[in-house]
Amino acid sequence: DAGVIQSPRHEVTEMGQEVTLRCKPISGHDYLFWYRQTMMRGLELLIYFNNNVPIDDSGMPEDRFSAKMPNASFSTLKIQPSEPRDSAVYFCASRKYRAGTEAFFGQGTRLTVV
Amino acid sequence: SQQGEEDPQALSIQEGENATMNCSYKTSINNLQWYRQNSGRGLVHLILIRSNEREKHSGRLRVTLDTSKKSSSLLITASRAADTASYFCATDETGGGADGLTFGKGTHLIIQP
Numbered sequence: 321d322a323g324v325i326q327s328p329r330h331e332v333t334e335m336g337q338e339v340t341l342r343c344k345p346i347s348g349h350d351y352l353f354w355y356r357q358t359m360m361r362g363l364e365l366l367i368y369f370n371n372n373v374p375i376d377d378s379g380m381p382e383d384r385f386s387a388k389m390p391n392a393s394f395s396t397l398k399i400q401p402s403e404p405r406d407s408a409v410y411f412c413a414s415r416k417y418r419a420g421t422e423a424f425f426g427q428g429t430r431l432t433v434v
Numbered sequence: 435s436q437q438g439e440e441d442p443q444a445l446s447i448q449e450g451e452n453a454t455m456n457c458s459y460k461t462s463i464n465n466l467q468w469y470r471q472n473s474g475r476g477l478v479h480l481i482l483i484r485s486n487e488r489e490k491h492s493g494r495l496r497v498t499l500d501t502s503k504k505s506s507s508l509l510i511t512a513s514r515a516a517d518t519a520s521y522f523c524a525t526d527e528t529g530g531g532a533d534g535l536t537f538g539k540g541t542h543l544i545i546q547p
Contacts, residue, residue, distance in 0.1 A: 324476075353534045362539035363477075363522070376534075411476055419464045419526040420484070425476035425537055 326426035328340050333433055338400040343412030344393055354387055354397050357428070359414065363411075369395065370383045372420075389405040402433045439538050446544040449544075453510040455541040457523030458503075464526040466499055467535065469506050480521075501527055510543075511529045518545045 325344040333339050344377070352366040372389045383401070389395040399406055409430050411433040413423040416418045441456045457466070465484045469477040483490045483499045483506070490497045496509040510517055520542045524535035 335488040351534075355537075365534045366537070379435045413477075420482075422467060422479035422482060423477075423524075425469075425478070427476045 324412055324414055324424050324426035326429050335338050335433055338402045339402045341397040342393045345414035346424055349414035349416050351415045352395050353413045357409045360420055384422050404433045408434050438448050440541040444542045448546050449515055451513055453513050455508045455521050457506045458527055459525050466506050467524045469522045513545045515545050515547050
């Protein structure tokens with residue numbers, strides 16, 4: 321397996337534009353997580369899915385953020401409209417079970433909103 | 435909210451020395467995990483220690499867990515330049531908490547050649 325694949329690796333966009341981040345988890349993993357990493361706040365859990373169903377989105381900062389998982393091999397995180405404070409590295413991770421297993425991270429998408 | 439808190443925030447040592455990082459957490463856990471992040475890359479799992487374990491080894495890594503103090507330590511022996519990275523602890527909480535790992539802010543380790 322190629323691991324967790326995220327795209328794009330880098331995204332620069334203007335304030336107000338829509339941004340879509342993509343993630344392909346490891347096949348067979350039942351859980352998918354979206355994290356955001358900044359210097360100030362560290363790694364924050366935004367939302368996670370179990371078997372394609374969103375379970376907890378309490379970490380999503382605002383209604384401007386939304387996430388979907390239409391099937392077991394694809395998830396998106398959308399920001400509309402984007403703002404400069406959304407600039408961060410966004411990671412997707414997957415794990416096979418609820419607990420007791422390691423999480424596998426993608427390489428991240430570095431988002432810059434100007 | 436942050437669960438794990440790593441200490442120190444930054445650590446610089448000479449190649450060949452041992453590096454020790456600490457992690458404190460707040461709630462009851464099923465297990466604690468350590469991850470490494472190289473600059474510009476994703477996190478990579480290093481080791482997992484369960485709540486009923488006190489110590490675990492993997493190569494040059496040694497992890498301890500003290501559930502009474504809600505703390506863990508990661509020891510890297512005979513450090514190498516390639517060990518330069520940020521190290522994070524992460525916890526799986528008990529009691530039906532979130533299914534996602536909760537991470538600390540990390541310790542940035544620099545190995546001086």
